[in-house]
Amino acid sequence: MTRRSLGWLAGNAFWLCLHAFSPTTANAQPATAALPPDLEKRVDAMAVKATAWLQKRQEPNGGWSTDRSPGITGVVTTGLVQGARLSPSDPMVAKSIAYIEGLIDPQAGHIAGKDARLGLQNYVTSVNVMALAAGGRDSHRKVIADAAMFLRKLQWDEGEGKSREDDFYGGAGYDSKSRPDMSNTQFFLDALREAGIPSTDPAYQRALVFVSRCQNLKGEHNDRPWAEKINDGSFIYSAAAGGSTKSFDQPQQNGALPGYGSMTYAGIKSMIYCGVKKDDPRIQGALKWLRDSYTLDRNPGMPEGREEWGYFYYLHTASKAFQLLGEDLFADGKGVRHDWRREIIERLEKRQSADGSWTNPKDRWMEGDPTLVTGYALMTLANLRAK
Numbered sequence: 001m002t003r004r005s006l007g008w009l010a011g012n013a014f015w016l017c018l019h020a021f022s023p024t025t026a027n028a029q030p031a032t033a034a035l036p037p038d039l040e041k042r043v044d045a046m047a048v049k050a051t052a053w054l055q056k057r058q059e060p061n062g063g064w065s066t067d068r069s070p071g072i073t074g075v076v077t078t079g080l081v082q083g084a085r086l087s088p089s090d091p092m093v094a095k096s097i098a099y100i101e102g103l104i105d106p107q108a109g110h111i112a113g114k115d116a117r118l119g120l121q122n123y124v125t126s127v128n129v130m131a132l133a134a135g136g137r138d139s140h141r142k143v144i145a146d147a148a149m150f151l152r153k154l155q156w157d158e159g160e161g162k163s164r165e166d167d168f169y170g171g172a173g174y175d176s177k178s179r180p181d182m183s184n185t186q187f188f189l190d191a192l193r194e195a196g197i198p199s200t201d202p203a204y205q206r207a208l209v210f211v212s213r214c215q216n217l218k219g220e221h222n223d224r225p226w227a228e229k230i231n232d233g234s235f236i237y238s239a240a241a242g243g244s245t246k247s248f249d250q251p252q253q254n255g256a257l258p259g260y261g262s263m264t265y266a267g268i269k270s271m272i273y274c275g276v277k278k279d280d281p282r283i284q285g286a287l288k289w290l291r292d293s294y295t296l297d298r299n300p301g302m303p304e305g306r307e308e309w310g311y312f313y314y315l316h317t318a319s320k321a322f323q324l325l326g327e328d329l330f331a332d333g334k335g336v337r338h339d340w341r342r343e344i345i346e347r348l349e350k351r352q353s354a355d356g357s358w359t360n361p362k363d364r365w366m367e368g369d370p371t372l373v374t375g376y377a378l379m380t381l382a383n384l385r386a387k
Helices: 003-020 037-057 072-082 091-101 118-135 138-154 182-194 202-213 261-273 281-292 311-325 340-351 370-384
Strands: none
Touching (some): 037 072, 037 091, 037 340, 072 370, 091 118, 118 138, 138 182, 182 202, 182 261, 202 261, 261 281, 340 370
């Protein structure tokens, strides 16, 4: 059977899944308790201020920072619906959804704009799937199904001549030609999950091969030579092409690749999406590293000078992982139990500007853009609420 035929079958399977499953039924996870009223009020207060700021910054076309990336609007829209709890029919949200609709390429199947740059296609389509799924319109079901099919074509597998033994296998990169990485792969999995695709789907199982190889944990799931150099359970940026990390520019002298917080929480989140149970050694290994390195003040594992690189991305990813784990309190390596939701609220309150926005003074990975960072913050607030 040809690759094109397989893609057609996958697309129709997605369409069926959209009718048969929802994100809450197809991929049910442990639920955290409801926020106490005092914390709910604090979350609401931050969300109201952020919403007012975003309303003033919305462009005439309905988007935000569209000159930088067509994907920022998807992040903000998802944050407004899920974090600020605006109705999809709210005029500001409806306008932003109309902007996203303008990015739909019905021929290609992605949601990244007509003739979109290859490097935009995975991230942008993934976040826009999340936004349209949050919007909950029946008219977007086929668009989401087509986008999920498109994203599957970006996954490195046999269709690209990669066998299970190849370190590219199962991962997703910026496009169908880019080296896969954990960040692109976790957004890819976010999109499949929000499309209602169950964790038993082969795309998740292929992704799990790649995700497992991004962990500093030597064993049956990772036989790469660098995995045993540290062997501490942390996750790196990519297992492909010999492995790479963002915590250091070059591997350490012995070839070790130190992991860091945002990718380690992404690893846990991705494994849970793929159906891995909490007692699995991979998740337990990652949790041990996170407990020993616990902090919400910086991105742990990053060296001096890089502590706040991707900080708001880190908070969003960490809060989602905590939510999926179903733990209301998270014990650190010394046994101290942390009310992670309260602690994240405190960090976000401290960093929210008087005008209601957030930004990262360490402008790395686009976190100098206040609209993107405010979107991340609102998505983080969504993760704090009961699920």
